[in-house]
Amino acid sequence: MSADSDTQFTLWEVFVQEKTGAPHTHVGSVHAADAELALQNARDTFARRDKLVSIWVVEAERIAASRSEDAAGMFEPGPEKIYRHPRFYRPANPKKKA
């Protein structure tokens, strides 16, 4: 455990998948000493009642996150430059004919 004021174990972010093929979604976080115990804690905290098919845990400090002071540059790209965004590609969908 580190010498900082937080006496808890390492923080892990928890992502759960509700059915096969669905994306894993963030549901919260748990403290645990290592990955295996983090999975067990995540199971106890988030999977007790709901039926899930998979859980991911990620050490919170391993996640690279944007900083709030960068929000202006990152998230306000300007509506006049929509051609910069990859929105005009038709997603591949084998069930539908192009």
Place this chain on the structure above:
Amino acid sequence: MSAALVEYLLRLGDDALVLGHRLSEWCGFAPVLEEELALANVALDNLDLAQAALALAGELESRGRDADALAYLRDDRHFRNALLVEQPNVDFAWTLARQALFDAFALPNYRALAQSADPRLAAIGAKAAKETEYHARHARSWVLRLGDGTAESHARMQTAFDELFPYLEELLASDAITRELAAAAVAPEPSALHGEAHATIAALLHDATLAQPEPGAFRPRGGREGLHTEHLARMLAEMQVVARAHPGARW
């Protein structure tokens, strides 16, 4: 047959009830919040199993007692749990050693029970086996980390196993009741699980860098006949006080 089955269900239910209550005593005191949830989950699974086994026992004995009556209105002399599960929590290491020892017997026992010729017992066994896989994994994870952890955690884990190891034998003992049920393919012989349970514990102790406790002269038993350690009566006094002070109360 029916009398033996009632007796067997009381053993099955009382093991789960007493262990479940012991685990629930950690509520509010667990080392970390996440562990509190984990122990409470294991406790609830055990109470669920106790409910099913005691309800069936009450139905088969036909004396008008339901699961609540059996849980709250019997004295310690009428409880049929093995002595291991009534041992106090002491510390986190004792709690986990008790759990690992119990699950080394319980997991193969429930798996075998799932094959019972009696569909009611098979259903109880199948559900409990699935849940106990997780209980055993949880206990194993901690025993490994504490055994192979700091000098203090290692010493505490070793002490807990040294003290509780002798209680495993009672769970693995067969008698007239189990022989009768095994002959009818209704329930497994505990003695048939002896090898697997001991192999599980030996592997766990080895992986956790703990020493195998020496088999000593201390062979605690008597729980199946209602002869318990001093710890059970105190636990029951707390567990049963509300139900006894307000008989038949509903909320």
